[in-house]
Amino acid sequence: MGSVGAKEVPVLLTADQRRIDGRRLDELRPLKITAGALKQADGSAFVEWGLNKVMAAVYGPREVHPRHLQVNDKAIVQCRYNMAAFSVDERKRPGLDRRSQEISKVIAEAFESVIFAEEYPRTSIDVYIEVLQANAGTRCAGVVAASVALADAGIPMVDLLPSVAVGKIDGHIALDLKKEEDNFGEADLPMALVPQSGRLVLLQMEGHMTRDELSQALDLGVSGCRQIYTVMKSALRERYDAGGVARTEVAA
Ligand code: ADP
Numbered sequence: 001m002g003s004v005g006a007k008e009v010p011v012l013l014t015a016d017q018r019r020i021d022g023r024r025l026d027e028l029r030p031l032k033i034t035a036g037a038l039k040q041a042d043g044s045a046f047v048e049w050g051l052n053k054v055m056a057a058v059y060g061p062r063e064v065h066p067r068h069l070q071v072n073d074k075a076i077v078q079c080r081y082n083m084a085a086f087s088v089d090e091r092k093r094p095g096l097d098r099r100s101q102e103i104s105k106v107i108a109e110a111f112e113s114v115i116f117a118e119e120y121p122r123t124s125i126d127v128y129i130e131v132l133q134a135n136a137g138t139r140c141a142g143v144v145a146a147s148v149a150l151a152d153a154g155i156p157m158v159d160l161l162p163s164v165a166v167g168k169i170d171g172h173i174a175l176d177l178k179k180e181e182d183n184f185g186e187a188d189l190p191m192a193l194v195p196q197s198g199r200l201v202l203l204q205m206e207g208h209m210t211r212d213e214l215s216q217a218l219d220l221g222v223s224g225c226r227q228i229y230t231v232m233k234s235a236l237r238e239r240y241d242a243g244g245v246a247r248t249e250v251a252a
Pocket of ligand 1 (some may be wrong): 088089090091092093099134135136137138139140165179182188190
């Protein structure tokens with residue numbers, strides 16, 4: 001443990017550039033995706049990613065509630081991201097706080113840009129993301145889960161949306177931060193990628209990076225997204241090959 005002022009901070013990077021959990025700077029945490037995990041939903045997916053556990057359920061296209069949100073020439077995409085009160089170490093106040101509202105909004109906007117909404121006028125596509133266990137990167141795990149759930153529901157989209165956060169720890173750009181790295185690191189940059197076009201449809205940033213670091217972080221995030229994309233596609237392929245619930249497990 002090193003110390004900054006009165007605050008004890010863990011060593012985030014060893015001399016040979018290994019991270020707290022032994023990963024290298026460009027390595028993802030282990031990722032498992034189960035497509036079609038829920039019976040009731042039109043589409044669903046369960047994502048276990050490092051210590052994160054996130055369930056996504058999709059309903060629709062269905063009637064719009066509340067009715068006044070209905071749009072004549074396309075479907076609307078509504079998203080609710082929620083962190084369970086038991087999902088974090090310190091008990092979180094249950095319910096939708098400002099952080100959850102912000103995350104719900106950016107995720108809905110990301111999906112609006114890839115869903116062919118004009119195919120379903122006057123309907124709503126509802127995406128529910130429930131974080132059961134949180135360990136940093138939950139909005140990205142939520143995007144990955146929701147994306148597989150949307151595909152499982154048969155919603156037509158330009159592409160799946162792999163998503164990952166890149167950060168800066170001990171002055172180095174690192175892929176897929178875990179909790180301690182997010183808490184004590186210098187920056188956090190979640191992103192979501194449309195793999196076919198290379199377009200970023202979600203990009204947020206907390207902390208500080210130079211221009212060069214930002215460019216390095218974007219490159220690392222894009223290559224991370226491409227690895228995640230492979231896991232997402234195999235989860236869906238297994239689901240349909242098996243004709244039921246399928247789990248794809250890829251140790252990154
Ligand atoms: P993300 O989960 O997308 O990285 P944040 O950067 O806002 O989003 O949060 C990082 C991590 O901090 C979360 O994954 C979770 O482990 C923890 N966290 C977030 N909000 C709370 C909260 N209200 N109470 C306790 N821990 C929280």
